[in-house]
Amino acid sequence: MAATQRIIDFLATRRPEGPCLVLDLDIVADNFRAFRRALPDSAIFYAVKANPAPEILRLLATMGSNFDCASVAEIEMALDAGATPARISFGNTIKKERDVARAHALGVSLFAVDCEEEVEKVARAAPGARVFCRVLTDGEGAEWPLSRKFGCVPAMAIDVLAHAHDLGLTATGVSFHVGSQQINTEAWDSALSDAAFVFNTLAERGIVLTLVNMGGGFPTRYLKDVPSAEAYGRSIFAALKRHFGNRIPETIIEPGRGMVGDAGVIKAEVVLVSKKSAEDDKRWVFLDIGKFGGLAETMDEAIRYPIVTKRDGDRMEPCVLAGPTCDSADVLYEKKPYPLPISLTVGDEVLIEGTGAYTTTYSAVAFNGFEPLRSYVI
Ligand SMILES: Cc1ncc(COP(=O)(O)O)c(C=O)c1O
Structure with a gap:
């Protein structure tokens, strides 16, 4: 997307000195609406890390967005922008226990984990909270891959969520991130297959998961054309049907780059x-x-x-x-x-x-x- 007329006019009249970013909120609003149209049954959790400018958070809070936060500071920014704690997820799998406690004290009750050690922190510092376990993806097709550092293999996710259940937490579901600037609209398919495997295995043990957090990855157009939000929506919905049949769970998407890039x-x-x-x-x-x-x-x-x-x-x-x-x-x-x-x-x-x-x-x-x-x- 080239500079909008509003950006060009701003630069021409204000002539700011030095390098600066000028961001047009109308485009953010358009992007939010495009995501909502593309995946009408998924809740949108804007990834605050992409750009936490208060004006963006306020706009998205007003439009009904939820927020994926990586730290207590981001949680506070989302709350300041008008989000209720119920609309915030603490999506970082690497948290200090005292930060989990602070988030819990602020009313946040949804946390990401990817190992039993992290589950134990959440059980101690946020008793009764809901947790989802992140599974690894290969990041194939992404220009900014996020593989390896976050998530565990699906077989381990089963143990992690069972452990959460045993410790009195609500084992709520599975998350993954297919890599940022993901150019392949089919990239969600194998992660959704992994998620269905975790759902089915835990159901056999009497633990009923309800949520799949499908992460971000939706691209911005840089030098090359990228598929539309609608194309991603179609492909993701088809993969959900393929792997969950008529029992499609509650889903979340966490666009960052695709919302503001x-x-x-x-x-x-x-x-x-x-x-x-x-x-x-x-x-x-x-x-x-x-x-x-x-x-x-x-x-x-x-x-x-x-x-x-x-x-x-x-x-x-x-x-x-x-x-x-x-x-x-x-x-x-x-x-x-x-x-x-x-x-x-x-x-x-x-x-x-x-x-x-x-x-x-x-x-x-x-x-x-x-x-x-x-x-x-x-
Ligand atoms: C947990 C999580 N969700 C969402 C995002 C946003 O991803 P993207 O900017 O590719 O949409 C990130 C990015 O790092 C992330 O770590």
């Missing part, structure tokens, strides 16, 4: 254009924003943002694109150089599109004295 544009500036030798065939273009200023997802060149300049009609040539800090890791695109106009020069403004998700929060520390990424939500 295309609502934001970062305005940045060219600081330097140079070469390393007279014979060098590639320019280095340095921006006033880089990996440490909010573009962390360019790590391993995973996410390739669309970049728009006023000189885009001129001849384009690949360049190495880098950030402004004195850290050699602060290079955005080098393995696969980025085509930019040959006429691009110091002081030129560039618009980095699709940057509404996973940018401001990654730049919370003023590394090298560069201020954290400013954000304007309009």
Whole structure:
């Protein structure tokens, strides 16, 4: 999604100094409605980590969203935005016991776990709470995979949930995340098959699960087209039918990137254009924003943002694109150089599109004295 007219007008009239994110709430509202249409029977839990700007949380709370929170701080932000505790899930599988206790004291009663040790923390600090167990996925098809760190194999999820049941918790269901920026609409199928296996095995032991948390993964359009929310909805619903038949459980989705990614544009500036030798065939273009200023997802060149300049009609040539800090890791695109106009020069403004998700929060520390990424939500 290119910069909206509202974003273009904001930049033209306000002319903010330095790099900044400008995010259009109308797009967030459109995305929320698209998810609701695509999966009308699933509750939407916005993944706050994608962009916790209070204006976004307030809008989504008003529209009826629930919230997936990774920490007590995010839970407090969701509550401040108007969400009730019943609309909040503590979705991080790695929590301090005292944070579980704080969440419980705030009224939150839904927690993610992926091992028996975490179940024991929840049983001690949030007695009687509902827990869902995250299962591993392979992240295949995702441009920003989340595999390995979170979840356990389905056979272990059975023991984890049975343990929760034995400790007086409500073993409520199974969760998974198919990897962020998931391009394959069929990626939910094998995770739903695993979820059905856990449901059926526990039912034989008299433990009735009711919830499948199908996570995030819904993409933002960067340089390539991506399937619509509707296409994901169709494919996910077909997989639910395939694996659960007529007994489709309660379901949740937790979109982060797909909710806010295309609502934001970062305005940045060219600081330097140079070469390393007279014979060098590639320019280095340095921006006033880089990996440490909010573009962390360019790590391993995973996410390739669309970049728009006023000189885009001129001849384009690949360049190495880098950030402004004195850290050699602060290079955005080098393995696969980025085509930019040959006429691009110091002081030129560039618009980095699709940057509404996973940018401001990654730049919370003023590394090298560069201020954290400013954000304007309009
Ligand atoms: C538990 C959980 N849910 C949802 C999300 C959001 O994922 P996405 O931005 O791919 O929609 C994440 C992202 O890390 C997550 O960890």
